[in-house]
Amino acid sequence: MSDTKTTASGSDVRGTLVRASGNTNVQLGVICILVLVAMTVMRPNMFLSSYNFESMAFFMPELGILAIAMMIAMLTGGIDLSIIGVANLAGITAGTVFGWVAGEAGAGSLGVAPVVLGVGIGLLVGVLAGLINGLLISGLRITPILATLGTGQVFIGLCLVLTGGPAIVGFPDPWTWLGNGKIAAIPVPLILFVIVCIGLSLLLSRTSFGLRLKLIGTNPKASLFAGIERGRMIVWSYMLTGGLAAMAGILLSARTNAAKSDYGASYLLQAVLIAVLGGTNPAGGRGNVLGVALAVISLTLLSSGFQMMRVSNHLIDFVWGAFLIVVIALNSLRRGRGK
Amino acid sequence: MRLFHNADVLIALILVVAMVFIGLVNPAFWQMANLFSLLKANVVIGLMALGVLLVMISGGIDVSFPAFAVAGMYIVVRGMVEFEYDGVVIPFLFATVIGALLGLVNAGIIHKFNMIPLIVTLGTASVVRGLVLGGIGTSNVNINQMPDALIAFGRTDVLTLERANGTTFGLTAMILVYIAAALVIHLLLTRTMIGRSVYAYGADAEAAKRVGFNTGRTMIFVYCTAGALAGFAGLLHSSMIWLANPRDFVGLELDVIAAVVLGGASIFGGRGSVLGTVMGVFILVMIQNSLILMGIDTTWQRVVVGGMLIVAVAITALRDRRALV
Amino acid sequence: MASPPLIELRGISKRFGGVRALDDVSMSLAPAEIHCLAGENGSGKSTLIKVISGVYQPDGGEILIDGEVVDKLDPAASIARGVQVIYQDLSLFPTLTVVENLFLNTYLRERRRGVDWGRGRKMAKEVLERLDVSLDLDASVETLSAAGRQIVAIARAVLADARLIIMDEPTTALTGREVARMFRIVRDLQAQGIAILFVSHKMREMLEISERLTVFRNGSKVAEGPIAEFDERKITRAMTGRDLNTGRFAAPEVSPGTTPRLELRGVGIGKDVRDISLQILPGEVVGLSGRIGAGRTALAKAIFGLGQEVTGDILVDGKPYRPASVTEAIDAGIAYVPEDRLSEGLFLSRSIQDNAISAALDGYAPRLWIDRKRARDETRAMFDDMQISAPGPEVPVSTLSGGNQQRVVIGRWLMTDARVLILNGPTVGVDVGSKEQIHSIIHGLTRDKGLAVIMISDDLPELAANCNRVLAMADGRLTGELTGDALTEDALETALSAETEGEPA
Secondary structure, eight states: OOOOOOOOOGGGGGHHHHHHOHHHHHHHHHHHHHHHHHHHHHHHHHSHHHHHHHHHHHHHHHHHHHHHHHHHHHTTTTTTTTHHHHHHHHHHHHHHHHHHHHHOOOGGGHHHHHHHHHHHHHHHHHHHHHHHHIIIIOOOOOOOHHHHHHHHHHHHHHHHHHSSOOOOOOOOHHHHHHHHHHHHHHEHHHHHHHHHHHHHHHHHBBBHHHHHHHHHOOOHHHHHTOOOOOHHHHHHHHHHHHHHHHHHHHHHHHHHHHTTTTTTTTTHHHHHHHHHOOOOOOOOOOOOHHHHHHHHHHHHHHHHHHHTTTTOOOHHHHHHHHHHHHHHHHHHHHHHHHH | OOHHHHHHHHHHHHHHHHHHHHHHHHHHGHHHHHHHHHHHHHHHHHHHHHHHHHHHHTTEEEEOOOHHHHHHHHHHHHHHHHHTTOOOOHHHHHHHHHHHHHHHHHHHHHOOOOOOOHHHHHHHHHHHHIIIIIIIIOOBOOOTTOHHHHHHHHHHHEEEETTTTSOEEETTHHHHHHHHHHHHHHHHHHHHHHHHHHHHHHHHHHHHHHOOOOOHHHHHHHEEEEHHHHHHHOOOOOHTOOOOOOOTTTHHHHHHHHHHHHHTTOTTTSSOHHHHHHHHHHHHHHHHHHHHHHOGGGGHHHHHHHHHHHEEEEEEEEEEEEOOO | OOOOOOOEEEEEEEEETTTTEEEEEEEEEEEEOOOEEOOOOTTHHHHHHHHHSSSSSSSEEEEETTEEEOOOOOHHHHHHHHHEEEEETTTOTTTTTTTHHHHHHHHHTTTTTTTOOOHHHHHHHHHHHHTTOOTTTBGGGGGOOOOHHHHHHHHHHHTTSSEEEEESSSTTOOOHHHHHHHHHHHHHHTTTEEEEEEEEEEHHHHHHSSSSEEEEEEEEEEEEGGGOOOOOOHHHHHOOOOOOOOOOOOOOOOOTTTTEEEEEEEEEEETTEEEEEEETTTTTTEEEETTTSSSSHHHHHHTTTSSEEEEEEEETTEEEOOOHHHHHHHHEEEEEEEEEEEIIIITTTTTTTHHHHGGGGHHOTTTSOOHHHHHHHHHHHHHHHHHHOOOOOOOOGGGGGGGHHHHHHHGGTTTTOOEEEEESTTTOHHHHHHHHHHHHHHHHHHHHHOOOEEEEOOOOHHHHHHHHEEEEEETTTEEEEEEGGGHHHHHHHHHHHHHHHHHHO
């Protein structure tokens, strides 16, 4: 829907408007603005403060990247429930390596070079984790739900084995800069998020890789008859998902200067929610980065507004869950009418 | 039916081999006290697994039952504390009904909107946990506040043995509750049309509709029973550990799903048995509890459970392999 | 006949939106009659089945059962009156046993709550005895052959006290021998007083099994009568509305010395296909006829890289070629248009352009990036070649008509360097006008691009009119070849019926 270009001529303005209002991304844009206005009206001083926007800009990217990772798994009709495990494992592996390298001196003293190595290791962990998921799913033909549920536990388990339980704290300064620094007054995580969004958006809409994933998700059987190597594409897609999850994990540990096996547990549901809200079809074939980005922005605004109104974190969980159900119900009703 | 029996025989074989192996590594495994505590650890997971079995036979997956268990347990225990009620039957009834009602919500959404069960139950789990923690409370109800009748019920033993040093240990009576529930679910699944409709729905939902099954009723049966079992098991858990923690059961869904898959239920639906599930639960609990006996650090526990799930799923996937062409 | 018809339809009409699916249709079925309902896809056959089984309520006309007018026929009422439908997918439960598949229906109808396995087993045994077949009662249905499953479906219908069993394309997945066995069962059922309504588009089976025939075209009944009044030619003419004497494809001149586009030397595929040798020259259209199960599709898929245990040699343009995967087949210049357009051929919700370039992605994206301008331009060019009528390349394929969709599936291969085009049922479910256009497009391709075409079809006139020569296939072997002036519809009929006689009944 959202990736079909409207080919309206000038006289067909009304048709364009009608189509645009049915377009998920336009709806999401409207939701963003509505939330923004509502929050501003209710808490003008706090909500519109630059501090508030800045703090959102620091923690939104982790969630946004996880949601994009989830969307990519959903493109082929799969799902990745191991992304949180992968994210934490990436942060913890990097932290453990820093601990070894620094020895007695403490990891905080390490410079840029080890951190680059750490980022590389973290991303590698994610890609390898994704490779395992992909091989289980395409090679052994395990359903994605159960495969990633199992590997997710293994990854979290490995986190526990590496840390022995408590959090790893005290990351090198260049590492924490990734999560807290700024370039020309723009938070580094936000810059990274924008780069990821643009890169993946191009990858999914302009390359054969992206089109192949969507074709597989649309009709696996027809993709076979079109000579698309499904197994290999699925492995690649889960490796990409794993790599992105690792990147989110790096940002998370960089921002909080800590890594632990059970950080960000609530992100799993939110990632699914944002992916689905952003127009991704969990049955496969449809999804776009812009939609997911808009969805994460509107949910971050909403969440920040709730916090300002002193709504408890638990009720926010409730709202996320309810939101997810409402969104899928609406999507299902809309599909029903389309038939 | 033969196929089911074959699967069950295989699982029984794995169970025996695992028991012999663990016993060889550490003979302490065979001590009565250890076996009794193993059986005790089976009860709560086992009750939940029976519910998940129903869901998996119907071709779905449920990750909301731990949240439902918390809801059943915490709402009822807090209610009992609040109203200073002390009893057993009515609280368990309430916990069961709460679970069943929440299950009804799952069934309604899944059936009405024809949505993927995983995503629906992810959502309802979050909703229910949020409501319990945000709406009812976040503090534990611990032993000195717990209603006495619940504690007394939870510590009932069906059999008491004496150690050489004169201390006694017992087999919890809750195991009888578990066996009774397993028997009921077994009979429902094999001897009633609603039970067979679960298999039929899991085998081919479209065909089930055409043949004339009321598939809406099947979904309600599946998810309400799963919810009811979870609610009941939740309260039973708190009466056995004398504590009601509103943050309990986090991550339990994986253990339970792993147990059900270990028990031979098909990941594609249409296959699975109570006997297999009971054995699957036993294998899982036994291996988890025996890691220490075998000298393995407990931090490896999740790796082992995750690995077991992957292996079990891989084996059933090979069995049920559905070719694309 | 003194007794009233089992079912009589009077002036039944059914519309879907603006489409008239059934237009003033009247027909009747006598008790214990074997009746055949013929027609091409989209002719209204399935709508009619759904009216009789109560799934659809007609907009006009009346339905009489046993001579009484039935006001509102819903599925439950239809089943209660003894109507059972066996759909093409059989609607069985693969993971459940034969016994259970048989008794579930009956218990449901009896509104039971409990399951009496002993009685269920007895019922299952009795019904299989009644049909005079033996099946392992405790085997799960997924382990049975297609024929075994068919028998379970029939037995289930019989158990449900059927007086009329409607069978939708029952022979699709069966081999010749299995078809014969099924026909025997059907005649037994008739002897027991059960009427059968066959829905089919296969001439030979209609002529063999049915007593009366009704032919549908475009939602109307166009012919009806005892089977003795029909022959294949007459049925085809009624079904297609086409004059059979038109449009014989003029074979292009092929000089004998040319290297064949495709050559098979002693090719075998597992146990299904043995010892196939053939040569197809550039510009040639070679038909492949034979029953379902004769190995035509297996052979086609194997050439396209989807076969297992392929033995023998395959050469494309004289170069040896091992069809190990679809990708390699496409690279070697093989193109395949599958039987089932919707499930195997198209990405329905994607745009025409995405569908068009789907098989040639490496060509359009040599370095990951899709050359979108070239993709659009060439999709447009393909539009012209295939005479597709659509607003533009961005439109989802799901919005196109069957004929246009099929053109997209064929046109997709113009975007690759296809040299050998295998068409499996090129015009199934395509309206008559579109059909002829597709034929002329195919001929244009062979003429202009030197394509070699293999055309697999059950439609004998289609083969006779469009092929340079036709090969007959049976039981996994090539059994004959018709070419030049000898290639007539009559000759094809004779060749095929010779095979049928050769098979044990």
